[in-house]
Amino acid sequence: MLIDQYDPLKGQMLQILDKDGKVRKDLEPKIEEDRLLLAYKTMVLTRLADEKAVRLQRQGRLGAYPPTKGQEGSQIGPALALGGDDWMVWAFRELGALLLKGVPLWRTYLYWMGNEEGSHFEPQLRTTPSAVPVGSQVPHAAGIAYAAQYRGEKSVVMCYFGDGATSEGDFHEGLNFAGVFKLPVVFICQNNQYAISLPRKQQTAAPTLAQKAVAYGIPGIQVDGNDVLALYAAATEAVQRARRGEGPTLIESYTYRMGDHTTSDDASRYRIEKEIAYWSERDPISRFRIYLRGRGLWDDQKEAAWQEEASRQVEEAVKQAESFPPPSLNDVFMHTFATMPEDLKVQLEVLGKELDSSKGG
Amino acid sequence: MAVMNMVQAINTALREEMERDKSVVVLGEDVGVDGGVFRLTEGLLEKFGKQRVIDTPLAESSIVGTAIGMAMNGLRPIAEIQFMGFIYPAFNQLVSHAARMRNRSRGGLSVPLVIRTPYGAGVKALEHHSESTEALFCQIPGLKVVVPSTPLEAKGLLASAIRDPDPVIFLEPTRSYRLLKEEVPEGEYLVPLSRARKVREGSDVTIIGWGAMMPQIQKAVDELVKRGRDPEVLDMRTLAPMDYSAIMGSVKRTGRAVVVQEAPKNCGLAAEISARIGEGALLSLLAPVERVTAPDITIPLPKAENYYYIGPARIEGAVERVMSF
Numbered sequence: 001m002l003i004d005q006y007d008p009l010k011g012q013m014l015q016i017l018d019k020d021g022k023v024r025k026d027l028e029p030k031i032e033e034d035r036l037l038l039a040y041k042t043m044v045l046t047r048l049a050d051e052k053a054v055r056l057q058r059q060g061r062l063g064a065y066p067p068t069k070g071q072e073g074s075q076i077g078p079a080l081a082l083g084g085d086d087w088m089v090w091a092f093r094e095l096g097a098l099l100l101k102g103v104p105l106w107r108t109y110l111y112w113m114g115n116e117e118g119s120h121f122e123p124q125l126r127t128t129p130s131a132v133p134v135g136s137q138v139p140h141a142a143g144i145a146y147a148a149q150y151r152g153e154k155s156v157v158m159c160y161f162g163d164g165a166t167s168e169g170d171f172h173e174g175l176n177f178a179g180v181f182k183l184p185v186v187f188i189c190q191n192n193q194y195a196i197s198l199p200r201k202q203q204t205a206a207p208t209l210a211q212k213a214v215a216y217g218i219p220g221i222q223v224d225g226n227d228v229l230a231l232y233a234a235a236t237e238a239v240q241r242a243r244r245g246e247g248p249t250l251i252e253s254y255t256y257r258m259g260d261h262t263t264s265d266d267a268s269r270y271r272i273e274k275e276i277a278y279w280s281e282r283d284p285i286s287r288f289r290i291y292l293r294g295r296g297l298w299d300d301q302k303e304a305a306w307q308e309e310a311s312r313q314v315e316e317a318v319k320q321a322e323s324f325p326p327p328s329l330n331d332v333f334m335h336t337f338a339t340m341p342e343d344l345k346v347q348l349e350v351l352g353k354e355l356d357s358s359k360g361g
Numbered sequence: 362m363a364v365m366n367m368v369q370a371i372n373t374a375l376r377e378e379m380e381r382d383k384s385v386v387v388l389g390e391d392v393g394v395d396g397g398v399f400r401l402t403e404g405l406l407e408k409f410g411k412q413r414v415i416d417t418p419l420a421e422s423s424i425v426g427t428a429i430g431m432a433m434n435g436l437r438p439i440a441e442i443q444f445m446g447f448i449y450p451a452f453n454q455l456v457s458h459a460a461r462m463r464n465r466s467r468g469g470l471s472v473p474l475v476i477r478t479p480y481g482a483g484v485k486a487l488e489h490h491s492e493s494t495e496a497l498f499c500q501i502p503g504l505k506v507v508v509p510s511t512p513l514e515a516k517g518l519l520a521s522a523i524r525d526p527d528p529v530i531f532l533e534p535t536r537s538y539r540l541l542k543e544e545v546p547e548g549e550y551l552v553p554l555s556r557a558r559k560v561r562e563g564s565d566v567t568i569i570g571w572g573a574m575m576p577q578i579q580k581a582v583d584e585l586v587k588r589g590r591d592p593e594v595l596d597m598r599t600l601a602p603m604d605y606s607a608i609m610g611s612v613k614r615t616g617r618a619v620v621v622q623e624a625p626k627n628c629g630l631a632a633e634i635s636a637r638i639g640e641g642a643l644l645s646l647l648a649p650v651e652r653v654t655a656p657d658i659t660i661p662l663p664k665a666e667n668y669y670y671i672g673p674a675r676i677e678g679a680v681e682r683v684m685s686f
Contacts, residue, residue, distance in 0.1 A: 089430075116464065116465055116467055117467055119465050119466050119467065119469075120466055120467035120468075120469050121466070121469060122469075123469060128433065128466075128470065129462070129465050129466050129470070131458070132457075133453060133457045136426070136453055136454065136457055136458060138426070139422065139423040139425075139426025139427045139429070139430060139454070140426060140427070140429055140430035140433065140458070141430060142423070142426075142427045142430060143426065143427035143428060143429060143430020143431040143432075143433070143434070143438075144430040144431070144433060144434040145430070146427060146430065146431055146436075147430070147431045147433075147434035147435055147436045148434060150386070150412055150413075150431075150436065151435070169422055169450070170422055170423065170426060170453075170454075172420075173418070173420040173422050173423030173426065174423055174426065174427075176418055176420065176423070177417065177418060177420070177423045177427050180418055181415075335463050335464040335466075335467055335468050336463070336464055336502050337463070337503065337505075337526075337527050337602075338463070338471065338526040338527055341555055341602035342555070342602075342604075342605075342606065343602050343603065343605055344602065
């Protein structure tokens with residue numbers, strides 16, 4: 001088990017694909033070729049969709065948005081280890097993970113454009129809405145897993161959060177609960193080195209975030225977060241452990257946010273150029289592409305074709321999101337409760353009349 | 362029918378709902394082996410096992426947070442917070458997630474969750490064990506807040522809360538736990554949410570209250586009736602969403618209202634009720650609405666609780682003031 005071999009307390013970090021795309025043959029995970037290509041294509045699509053979202057925001061066509069550039073491997077590697085019945089509980093910067101899970105891109109755009117319908121996922125996707133209050137989704141993952149275990153299902157819950165979340169009480173409470181009841185949860189901490197402006201070293205005195213698992217009596221492993229193969233390998237072990245009833249695992253995905261915290265942020269206020277250059281050489285997509293080429297699964301022609309197709313999908317998604325009808329007044333009232341209370345019906349009616357008479361606001 | 366106090370009635374409701382529906386589970390601090398610090402969950406562990414009666418780590422945010430996850434994945438959790446004064450670490454989970462999940466997922470996910478917690482003063486308890494902060498929860502769209510006042514009411518309201526598709530904060534008046542006994546039916550007994558109960562029919566003033574204030578109101582009413590007054594009494598029992606039409610109907614007939622609230626005055630529910638009466642029944646009013654509330658101070662420890670806690674004398678005084686306006 002990789003999880004037993006890489007001890008975060010000894011500063012060991014799992015890497016299978018190095019920054020130049022060279023693979024460690026002894027650790028190379030066995031993944032079906034179509035799954036490998038799916039992962040790669042989704043990473044490229046994520047990059048393009050993310051860049052588009054930032055441009056849309058600059059044009060005033062989309063609201064504040066948290067760019068995901070640089071974290072495509074960190075998101076898609078773990079998600080590739082999930083089965084169709086598994087759950088995904090995420091924070092807010094997981095565009096890549098959502099795409100792999102099957103959430104349509106236009107819905108994600110719709111959410112960031114400011115429409116609640118963007119958080120309405122098909123039930124079979126088993127995906128929660130975003131959780132903007134940092135770390136607050138961690139106990140939900142434990143609860144979802146408890147319910148699955150209670151019914152004797154074999155489904156696993158994958159829960160994403162960032163380095164900043166590890167300082168939150170809910171991180172502690174959620175991992176503690178999952179540990180006590182041996183729940184089938186895989187915790188993915190995307191350590192992208194910054195919580196808005198605060199560097200990882202000021203978040204905790206602990207040398208790694210993975211080692212926090214020790215205190216909860218569960219395994220923890222630090223993984224190169226820009227190495228999609230290593231993340232897949234570690235997450236696969238964690239998912240299998242969870243499915244066997246052996247409990248949760250904490251995976252620290254050591255990565256880097258190439259963009260700003262959100263489009264409202266200016267990362268140049270707290271980051272240095274040298275650091276960005278260092279991480280640019282460790283891009284998750286380019287090293288994975290080199291690996292796929294080496295295996296004869298990818299070439300320039302396929303790359304050009306996929307870039308074109310992915311761009312087309314992005315444009316199509318933008319069109320779909322922008323043509324989605326805006327919410328009606330009734331829409332914003334109707335899901336407060338399963339059945340609208342009498343008093344709320346009156347408020348809806350009165351507000352409707354007031355808005356009509358003032359021509360909308 | 363068995364004669365029960367409120368503890369027994371709630372315990373019975375929990376047991377019967379767990380028998381009826383396998384998705385109902387109970388979780389919280391000391392709810393299993395110990396049967397709860399007030400013995401509300403006594404006997405449940407033995408009957409339903411530790412998978413359904415979950416002794417959790419001592420962590421309120423994750424008691425509510427994990428219950429939200431359970432509810433999103435098909436269970437109907439009943440989470441106990443040991444005292445209302447300890448609910449605040451879980452406030453984020455209630456406000457940011459439980460209350461909003463249905464709306465933000467456009468009905469895709471719901472949180473059929475009950476949070477049970479004892480509340481209120483008058484029991485000479487330790488610090489942080491006497492809070493009555495229901496108004497904090499009533500302002501959050503998407504949360505229901507229910508407060509029973511008698512054993513029979515407690516059974517019927519709790520069963521309805523458990524079956525409700527939305528999150529319910531179920532506040533149990535600590536002082537009333539063992540205060541009175543009454544006949545409570547075994548088996549199915551439901552009291553609908555968001556419907557006030559007319560405790561007494563009367564003609565010259567409407568006294569509005571809930572929870573642990575109801576026995577105090579009753580004492581005041583006994584005295585007022587002796588003096589020839591004829592008050593109408595409403596037990597609101599669901600504080601959010603509240604049955605304002607019951608209030609309007611009553612005040613339009615009586616022309617006077619006294620709202621009794623155990624909590625401090627500022628921004629309390631009594632203020633909201635008073636404003637609603639102003640909006641809906643102003644022309645029927647013969648006197649300004651009176652509020653009987655605690656002062657805006659930190660609730661004192663037992664040696665000074667008598668200054669704080671509302672008894673019948675203050676309620677009678679308020680009624681006399683509106684009658685003689």
